[in-house]
Amino acid sequence: MSLVLKDITYRYSQETAYEKTALDHVNLEIHDGEFIGIIGHTGSGKSTLVQHLNGLLKATEGVMEYNGENIYQEKYDLKSLRTQVGMVFQYPEHQLFEATVMEDVCFGPKNQGLTKEEQLERAKEALKSVGLKEKYYEQSPFELSGGQKRRAAIAGVLAMKPSVLILDEPTAGLDPKGRDEILDLIKGMHEKMGITVILVSHSMEDVAEYVDRIIVMDNGSVLYDDVPREVFRHYEKLEEIGLAAPQVTYLMQDLKTAGFEVDCNATTIEEAKAEILKLC
Amino acid sequence: MNIIEAKNLVHEYIREDEEGNVEERLVALDHMDLHVKPGQFISVLGHNGSGKSTFAKHLNALLEPTSGSLWVNGMDVTKEENILPVRQSAGMVFQNPDNQIIASVVQEDVGFGPENIGVPTEEIWQRVEKSLKSVGMWEYREHSPNKLSGGQKQRVAIAGVMAMEPKCIVLDEPTAMLDPDGRKEVLAAVHQLNKEKGVTIILITHYMDEVVDSDYVYVMDQGKVVMDGTPRDIFSRVEELKEHRLDVPQITLLAYELKNAGLDLPDGVLTREELVSELCRLRDSNPNGSEVKDNKE
Amino acid sequence: MLRDITIGQYYPADSIIHKLDPRVKLFGTVIFIISLFVFDGLPGFLLITAFMAFFIRLSKVPFSFMVRGLKAVVMLVLIASVFNLFLSPGEELVSFWKLTITDTGLKNAIFMTIRMVYLILGTSVMTLTTTPNELTDGLEKALGPLTKIHVPVHEIAMMMSIALRFVPILIEETDKIMKAQMARGADFESGNLLKKAKNMVPLLVPLFVSAFRRANDLALAMEARCYNGGEGRTKMKPLVYAKRDGVAYVVLMGYLVLLVAVNSLL
Known part of the structure; x- marks a missing residue:
């Protein structure tokens, strides 16, 4: 068991007129090797939640444990936690700053106190795993295309060799092809390197195909925490809180209403296709 | 008469070295033909880098064609004296909601365009009211844009364009940075303007589901129009769409x-x-x- | 910390001060600042206090709200007073170790503290009752004549109002980039000054890049909306003097005359 949140509450601007409860008694367990999607409407607390996982935000109340250790205890090494729980922010390309892609990716390993050789080795490995070609390594990160920049930025986090990787809206602003490429990349990293992946998104359709567990956040609390098909069963409630189940879920419901005998659990095109072909 | 008429439109980005020699030529628009009738709802689809944003900027005379011709509302965009009238008749909404709102109060931002084209004070206020109401943002007129959601900011931006009473509105990926709710909000507002006010809409996007309700769709790739037709027409060509880095x-x-x-x-x-x-x-x-x-x- | 600064914030209320023309408020603030440095002695001080109290009352901004703005400058005021207290020549009052307090030193320190506190309070009457946009409009109009000697008054005013709009956005952005770099193990807190400055690079470079990108986008958006400089522009809120503005000018002049009279007679 790697990450445990016990009764985590977080309030913004405490003791001022602007006080707002962003997280309200959240309890979660995130196990090694899981592939999780955290879904919620803007302002549901999903981004606040993930910023607790690597100690960027400290809960107002509650306890967070990483590998059995309370991260809020005195003298806990938060810096080392942050290298083990890597975080890729929304539009991560906006944090690139070095003169070359290689140097930028080395920034994380350098902060970990690794030697120059180790840094380079880590960086190369990370750049390779995000599929960035070698000819870009010595280029300025600002000259890359949008999709390449994002890969370079993700490599910057991967180079720290985290065992948990959190990605906040990693596909925002990308076109369909770019989106699929990044999601496939993340899936590959999960499968090949065995990293625990937490994907924050507001797109159910993106997430449904990839993750094995979905956590739905609403109003600072965990509303559902289950496998995708179980979560999508609540499509009416999801709609209510400004989220939607994948189109396929609705189709299956419609078919059922129209008198077809279908199993409404299909969440991906493949599953729906199999289900419909069974009928005809 | 077509409100937008592009014929053989070419745009090259030219990179020069310090001595002014041409270092690199990048063809962003490659002999593009496109036309739009008044009152239509047109979508231009394409992946990032397909040239669709470059095209959008031509419609607003923010970029000048390298060759070919482009007429907006009967005006040749290459003529210096037409630049301001073209910008007024083809308003533009950009992708990033934060980077196109100029004033610190919603209503003052909407008034910015009319101020620029010299509309008398009293009429500015009337136009601001009308435009904010048309996108459902009238209650927010005294708010600071910083406190609004992404979808609301984009609606303010649309109102800012509407206040200039344009014939058509060009929206360059207006929903790319929004969440699903914001996307719905903006699209609903745009469709409403098209239906109720008869404003011609040119929606530039890479989200396929946003173009389902448009009258006509152009698909761009590598600066060329590679497909065009009704949404149904376009969506029946699944394999072709995939080749152009789009999905259905x-x-x-x-x-x-x-x-x-x-x-x-x-x-x-x-x-x-x-x-x-x-x-x-x-x-x-x-x-x-x-x-x-x-x-x- | 940043939230404590009330200077530059606007406090919405329905008062006569809020309604005054921004040019009057600018002029009034200048008069007030001048008066702070002209007065010398108790009578002047009393007059200024009465004047300020009167306007704070009229503005309907709670006094406690204004005082909050002082918190941010407490250190500055203290340092200035201490310097005055110990470093002014004059007749010795007390002396210990290497420090001496003189009579002029004591007087200067007291007056300096009052001046600085009043300066902040007085200016905040203006900033709290005037929206940033009104303020730039007022400046643009008041400095209008300078255009004749080729000062780009309109452009300066436009820049100011855009800056005001983007400050909160950039503050938020700073926070985001900071967190992103901290997630990569960056350290913005420890180390000596030089090291700290060096550690800021990963924060400042992306921030500048972002500011330039925003500036670029914004310039395009302004052009797209037919912005073409100040020429031929109309105003959504043109500044027109009302009767109350005339009255305010008279009050201000009266105040100035009174102060000079008090200073020279007593």
């Missing part, structure tokens, strides 16, 4: 896959309702077929 809505894709698997479905199914009724038709036309099970029977 889940329902259309499912229908396509089912058809490939041997079901007798039409091309380019756009909506859930359509697919359900098509599947019902299949079932009903074949009531004794042992494969079709119907729990009502």
Whole structure:
């Protein structure tokens, strides 16, 4: 068991007129090797939640444990936690700053106190795993295309060799092809390197195909925490809180209403296709 | 008469070295033909880097064609004296909601355009009221844009354009940075302006589901128009779309896959309702077929 | 910390001060600042206090809200007073170790503290009752004549109002980039000054890049909306003097005359 949140509450601007409860008694367990999607409407607390996982935000109340250790205890090494729980922010390309892609990716390993050789080795490995070609390594990160920049930025986090990787809206602003490429990349990293992946998104359709567990956040609390098909069963409630189940879920419901005998659990095109072909 | 008429439109980005020698030529628009009739809702689809944003900037005279011709509302955009009138008749909404709101109060931002074109004070206020009401943001007129959601900011930006009373509005990926709610909000506002005020809309996007309701769709790749037709037309060409780095809505894709698997479905199914009724038709036309099970029977 | 600074914030209320023309408020603030440095002695001080109290009352901004703005400058005021207290020549009052307090030193320190506190309070009457946009409009109009000697008054005013709009956005952005770099193990807190400055690079470079990108986008958006400089522009809120503005000018002049009289007679 790697990450445990016990009764985590977080309030913004405490003791001022602007006080707002962003997280309200959240309890979660995130196990090694899981592939999780955290879904919620803007302002549901999903981004606040993930910023607790690597100690960027400290809960107002509650306890967070990483590998059995309370991260809020005195003298806990938060810096080392942050290298083990890597975080890729929304539009991560906006944090690139070095003169070359290689140097930028080395920034994380350098902060970990690794030697120059180790840094380079880590960086190369990370750049390779995000599929960035070698000819870009010595280029300025600002000259890359949008999709390449994002890969370079993700490599910057991967180079720290985290065992948990959190990605906040990693596909925002990308076109369909770019989106699929990044999601496939993340899936590959999960499968090949065995990293625990937490994907924050507001797109159910993106997430449904990839993750094995979905956590739905609403109003600072965990509303559902289950496998995708179980979560999508609540499509009416999801709609209510400004989220939607994948189109396929609705189709299956419609078919059922129209008198077809279908199993409404299909969440991906493949599953729906199999289900419909069974009928005809 | 067409409100937008592009013929053989070419745009090259030219990179020069310090001595002014041409270092690199990048063809962003490659002999593009496109025309739009007044009152239409047109979508331009393409992946990032397909040239669609470059094209959008021509419609607003923010970029000048390298060759070819472009007429907006009967005006040649290459003529210096037409630049301001063109910008007024083809308003532009950009992708990033934060970077296009100029003033610190919603209503003052909407008034910015009319101020620039010298509208008398009293009329500015009337236009601001009308435009904010047309996108449903009137209650927020005294707010600071910083406190609004992404979708609301984009609606303010649209109101800012509407206040200049344009003939058409060009929206360059207006929803790319928004969440699903914001996207719905903005699209609803744009469709409403098109229907109720008769404003011509040119929506530039890479989200396929946003173009389903448009009158006509152009698909761009490598600076060229590679496909054009009605949404149904376009969506029936799934393989071609994939080649151009686009994807089709889940329902259309499912229908396509089912058809490939041997079901007798039409091309380019756009909506859930359509697919359900098509599947019902299949079932009903074949009531004794042992494969079709119907729990009502 | 940043939230404590009330200077530059606007406090919405329905008062006569809020309604005054921004040019009057600018002029009034200048008069007030001048008066702070002209007065010398108790009578002047009393007059200024009465004047300020009167306007704070009229503005309907709670006094406690204004005082909050002082918190941010407490250190500055203290340092200035201490310097005055110990470093002014004059007749010795007390002396210990290497420090001496003189009579002029004591007087200067007291007056300096009052001046600085009043300066902040007085200016905040203006900033709290005037929206940033009104303020730039007022400046643009008041400095209008300078255009004749080729000062780009309109452009300066436009820049100011855009800057005001983007400050909160950039503050938020700073926070985001900071967190992103901290997630990569960056350290913005420890180390000596030089090291700290060096550690800021990963924060400042992306921030500048982002500011330039925003500036670029914004310039395009302004052009797209037919912005073409100040020429031929109309105003959504043109500044027109009302009767109350005339009255305010008279009050201000009266105040100035009174102060000079008090200073020279007593």
